[in-house]
Amino acid sequence: MTTIYLIxxxxxxxxxxxxxxxxxDSLVTRRGYKQIGALKKRFAxxxxxxxxxxxxxxxxxxxxxxYKNHGLDAILTPALREVNMGVWEDTPWxxxxxxxxxxxxxxxxxxxxxxxxxxESFLDLRQRMTREIxxxxxxxxxxxxxxFSHGSAIRAFASGVMNVSPQEIRRxxxxxxxxxxxxxxxxxxxxxxYYGDNSHLPEEYSTFAHQKWWRENTTFDSTNIRFVPxxxxxxxxxxxxxxxxxxxxxxxxxxxxxxxxxSARRHAxxxxxxxxxxxxxxxxxxxxxxxxxxGALDNVGVIExxxxxxxxxxxxxxxxxxxxxxxxxxxxxxxxxxxxVSAHNERAYWFCxxxxxxxxxxxxxxxxxxxxxxxNIALGGKNLYDII
Numbered sequence: 001m002t003t004i005y006l007i008x009x010x011x012x013x014x015x016x017x018x019x020x021x022x023x024x025d026s027l028v029t030r031r032g033y034k035q036i037g038a039l040k041k042r043f044a045x046x047x048x049x050x051x052x053x054x055x056x057x058x059x060x061x062x063x064x065x066x067y068k069n070h071g072l073d074a075i076l077t078p079a080l081r082e083v084n085m086g087v088w089e090d091t092p093w094x095x096x097x098x099x100x101x102x103x104x105x106x107x108x109x110x111x112x113x114x115x116x117x118x119x120e121s122f123l124d125l126r127q128r129m130t131r132e133i134x135x136x137x138x139x140x141x142x143x144x145x146x147x148f149s150h151g152s153a154i155r156a157f158a159s160g161v162m163n164v165s166p167q168e169i170r171r172x173x174x175x176x177x178x179x180x181x182x183x184x185x186x187x188x189x190x191x192x193x194y195y196g197d198n199s200h201l202p203e204e205y206s207t208f209a210h211q212k213w214w215r216e217n218t219t220f221d222s223t224n225i226r227f228v229p230x231x232x233x234x235x236x237x238x239x240x241x242x243x244x245x246x247x248x249x250x251x252x253x254x255x256x257x258x259x260x261x262x263s264a265r266r267h268a269x270x271x272x273x274x275x276x277x278x279x280x281x282x283x284x285x286x287x288x289x290x291x292x293x294x295g296a297l298d299n300v301g302v303i304e305x306x307x308x309x310x311x312x313x314x315x316x317x318x319x320x321x322x323x324x325x326x327x328x329x330x331x332x333x334x335x336x337x338x339x340x341v342s343a344h345n346e347r348a349y350w351f352c353x354x355x356x357x358x359x360x361x362x363x364x365x366x367x368x369x370x371x372x373x374x375x376n377i378a379l380g381g382k383n384l385y386d387i388i
Contacts, residue, residue, distance in 0.1 A: 001186040002137040003144040005048075008151055010035040011177040011207045012058035017323025018093050018224050022085030022119075022152070025379055028061045030356055034205045035178040040065040042180070042200035048072065049143035052136055054080040054150060057379055062178060063148040074148075079132040082150035086119030090327055092320065094224035098281060111156075112166040122156060122166055129157035137185035151175055161190050176201065176208040210316070225320040227276040230287060232265050235277070239264060242287050242307045267291055267304065273328050278308075278321055285312045288321045290328055295338055300374065301329030303339040322355060326377050335378035340370040 010032035014021025028036070043066050053063040055076040063074045088096060096104050106113035111122035120128075129149070136145060149157075155172050158164075161183065164171050175181070176198040183192045203209045212221075230239055243260045267274040271292040278286040289305035303325050308318045325337055339357065341348045349371075357373035364370075 001142065001184060002140050004133065004137060004183050004185060005043075005046075005144070005146045006133075006154060006157075006181040006183060007039070007062065007146060007148050008154055008175045008177055008179050009054075009056075009058040009062040009148060010039075013323065013326065015177060015207055016319055017326065018221070018320050019323055019327065020085050020088045020091050020093060020096070022082045022089055022150075023056065024085075024089045025057050027377070027379065028058055030354070031205060031207065032058075032062075032177065035201060035207075036062055036065045038200045038202070038205055039178045039180075040069055043146070044069060047144055048146050050136075050140055050145045051075065051148070052077065052080065052145060053148040054078070054082070054153075056081055056150075059148045059150065063146070065178075066146050077132065079128055080147065080149045081153065083122075083125045083152045083156070084118070084120040086116040088116050088119065092224065092226050092323075093221060094226035094280065094320075097221070097224055098226055109170060110167045111169060125153060126156040126160050129153050130160055133157060134185065134190075137190075154181070158192070158195060161192060174208075176206055222280065223315070223317050225278045225280055225285065225317060227273070227278055227288075227324050229268065229272060230264070230275040230277045230289075232261070232268055232275065236261065238277075238284065239275075239287070242309075243305065245310075246305070246307050263291075263304070264289055271328065273324070276324055278324075280312075280317075285309050286318065286321055288324055290325060292328070292332065295334070296332075299333065299335040300338045301325060301332065301334035301336070301377070303337060306339065318351065319355060330377055330379075335376065337375045337377055339373050341373055343369045343371060 011029045012021065012032060013026040013029065016029045048066055048070050051063055051067040051072050051074045053059045053074045053076055055078050060074065060076065067074045103114060103116060114122065133147060136147060151174060154175060155169065159166065159169060159172050162172060173196050175196040178201065179196045179198040181192060181195040183190055198206060232239060240257050240260065247256065264275050267289055271290065274290045274292050276288050277284055278288065286308040287305065288303065291302040291304045294302040306321055329337060339352065340363065341352060352373050355375065357375040359371050360374050361372045362369055363372055
C-alpha cells in the first residue's frame with residue numbers, strides 16, 4: 001500500500017494573467033509564494049519518503065515546500081506535466097472565449113470532443129497521468145510520497161479514479177492552487193481519502209477566493225481580456241483620448257498628441273503586438289504600449305504606456321495587461337520588465353509593488369521626476385528557490 005499526496009502547483013502567471021498555460025513554462029506569483037509557505041507549514045510534521053514533480057518551473061517551485069524541509073530531492077518528470085494545449089498555449093482565455101466558444105465548451109464539458117492543433121487529447125492525458133502515478137506507487141510500496149502536478153492533469157487522473165466519464169467532467173471539482181488530495185494505492189486499486197483540500201490557505205492566500213469562474217455553471221469568464229493591435233489609422237481618437245486622460249490623471253502635460261502618436265506608430269512598426277487594445281468581448285477596456293527596441297541591450301522590456309478605462313479600474317483585471325507585456329518580452333528573451341512611474345502617482349506605485357516591481361533609479365523628465373521600476377520575468381534564475 002502506498003499513500004500519495006497529490007498536490008496542484010502554487011498560483012502561477014497563467015492563473016493571474018488569465019492566459020492559457022498548459023506546458024508553457026511560467027513563474028509563480030507573489031500570492032503563489034505565500035501559498036507555498038502555507039503548504040510548507042501543513043507538511044512540516046508529515047512523514048514523506050519521496051517527492052515527484054512535473055519538470056515545469058511552477059511545480060518545481062511548489063515541490064520545494066516539502067522536499068527542502070524533509071531533506072529530499074525532487075524527482076522531476078515531464079510525465080506529470082499539464083496537458084499540452086497546442087496552438088492555444090499562452091493565448092488569453094478571453095481570445096478563445098470570443099473566437100472559439102464551441103471548442104472552449106468542449107474543453108470544459110466534454111474534453112473528448114476538444115480538438116486544437118498540436119494539443120494533447122484528454123484520454124492521452126489521463127492515460128499518461130495514470131500510468132505515471134501507478135508507476136510511482138509501485139516503486140514506493142509501504143511508503144508515503146508527494147506528487148506535484150497541474151489542475152487539468154489532476155482532474156483528468158481523478159476522473160479515472162472516480163469513474164467519471166469525460167462527458168461528466170464537471171462532477172470532478174477544480175482544485176485551488178496548492179490544494180491537496182490524499183489517495184491510497186493498494187494492489188491495483190486506487191481510492192481518494194480526500195480531494196482538493198485547501199484548508200491550509202487563509203482566504204487572502206487562496207486563488208479561488210479571488211476568482212469566480214470555477215464556481216459558476218458557465219464556460220465564460222466576464223473578466224477575461226483579449227488583445228488586438230491598436231488601429232492607429234482609424235482609431236486615433238480613442239488612442240489619444242486614453243493618452244490624454246492618463247496624462248491629466250497622473251501629472252502635468254502639454255500638447256503631446258503629435259509626440260504620442262508618432263511614438264505609437266513607430267512602436268507598432270517595430271513589433272506586431274507592441275501597441276494593443278484590450279477588450280472584454282468587443283468592449284474596449286484599456287491599452288498597453290511597448291517600446292520593444294528600448295532596453296534590449298540590458299535584457300529589459302520597456303512598458304511605454306499602460307491604461308485602463310475608468311469603469312474598469314480597481315476591478316482586479318488590469319494585471320492582464322501586465323501579462324500581455326510578459327508574453328511579448330519573454331518571447332524576445334528579455335529578463336525584466338521596466339516601467340517609469342511619476343513620483344506623485346500613488347495608485348501606479350501600489351499596483352507595481354503588488355505585482356513585484358522594485359525601484360532601480362530615478363530620472364528627471366519634462367514632466368518632473370519619474371522613478372524607474374523593474375520586475376523579474378526570467379525563468380530559471382539562480383535565486384529561484386531562495387524565497388521558499
